[in-house]
């Protein structure tokens with residue numbers, strides 16, 4: 080069913096409302112396999128909502144999201160699409176991992192257990208297999224010496240790196256990052272970005288990253304999407320968006336962001 | 342008035358009261374085990390996605406909490422047989438205690454579950470954990486430890502209400518003391534001993550609860 084020439088992700092006229100307030104307005108959006116997309120835009124423009132819809136933390140009000148050609152929150156029944164069953168949702172969702180702004184680590188589990196919980200209970204890995212996989216990932220994010228530490232004993236940057244390892248342990252095809260450095264002290268931002276950069280280089284991962292780190296977006300992303308008021312106002316290569324934005328709104332936003340940064 | 346304490350009589354009745362106290366402990370422990378488990382079930386049902394389930398659980402909890410325990414004990418023992426369910430006095434008593442306190446425990450659990458940050462549920466979804474695994478491994482282990490003091494209070498409260506079972510002639514401490522006293526017309530010794538017994542075990546239960554709480558707080562590197 081999955082066709083290889085399908086885009087990794089496709090939003091087809093996706094809308095999301097909270098009450099009267101339309102947060103995403105008939106959004107059409109495609110992401111290619113292994114593409115790294117940075118999503119920028121002012122507060123309240125719907126960036127987090129976009130990721131949360133993909134992670135099925137929110138439900139779409141209209142439109143369909145496709146993952147490798149398969150509808151995410153719907154499933155085909157004859158000619159029509161009906162809301163997805165739990166099995167369908169769980170199977171398609173398994174391709175997606177997410178890292179949150181506030182880590183959301185499990186505080187009652189060690190770094191290692193945080194990373195073995197889902198592989199063991201969802202993928203059915205043995206304790207030894209799961210530990211081996213988790214240890215390797217925690218080493219990759221530079222925490223090989225902190226396996227038995229609890230989240231409460233780790234710095235923000237370390238917590239966020241555990242969270243990245245935890246998501247990767249499920250071997251997702253798509254990784255979502257929602258402002259993953261915003262809650263960190265400035266001196267800890269670098270260590271987390273370094274891990275993300277390394278991920279992008281060494282793994283076949285499609286990455287969607289909501290970020291206020293314009294410098295990082297510029298060097299890391301294949302494509303930058305500027306959101307404004309629930310619509311994608313402009314998109315292009317980092318050179319296009321940061322070098323010569325076509326829209327007035329994009330220019331205003333970028334100069335405001337760059338001003339507060341300097 | 343001169344208070345007289347008869348040591349010989351005291352020694353005479355101690356073994357009988359000792360026997361009865363085992364029954365009191367048994368009613369307490371079984372009743373509380375039931376209350377703690379059923380309370381969690383009630384709390385989870387009140388979180389159900391299905392409105393009728395939520396509504397039924399809430400109504401049941403409110404109903405039980407709003408009627409006296411004594412009436413529930415009588416109901417289970419004297420009225421249920423009309424519906425074809427005959428229970429011996431001890432079973433009816435334990436069921437009533439458990440059911441009644443389950444409703445108080447349910448409130449405690451609910452507060453505990455509400456206190457789990459939304460991010461924990463979302464991380465569980467993002468990792469594709471099933472609802473059952475999410476509760477078992479993520480939510481319950483975080484929700485329960487802070488509730489230990491409140492649950493401990495209800496354990497002591499339930500314990501102190503076991504004398505109500507004397508109303509359906511369960512031979513627990515109070516009932517036994519009443520029988521002894523009415524046979525000998527000496528009330529001071531049996532009733533005082535029963536009071537001391539409750540005082541002693543209440544203090545022990547409170548101390549154990551504090552120990553357990555302290556131990557739970559030092560796990561996970563002391564930080565949550």
Ligand SMILES: Nc1ncnc2c1ncn2[C@@H]1O[C@H](COP(=O)(O)OP(=O)(O)OP(=O)(O)O)[C@@H](O)[C@H]1O
Nearest residue numbers: 097100102120121122123124125126127128129258
């Ligand atoms: N659960 C909710 N209920 C009601 N409104 C919501 C909810 N979640 C988000 N919104 C609203 O939806 C809009 C878009 O929110 P979203 O979090 O996607 O913005 P964002 O682009 O991520 O902003 P920020 O840069 O501040 O994180 C905002 O106006 C927000 O107030």
Ligand SMILES: [Mg+2]
Nearest residue numbers: 126127128258
């Ligand atoms: Mg956001």
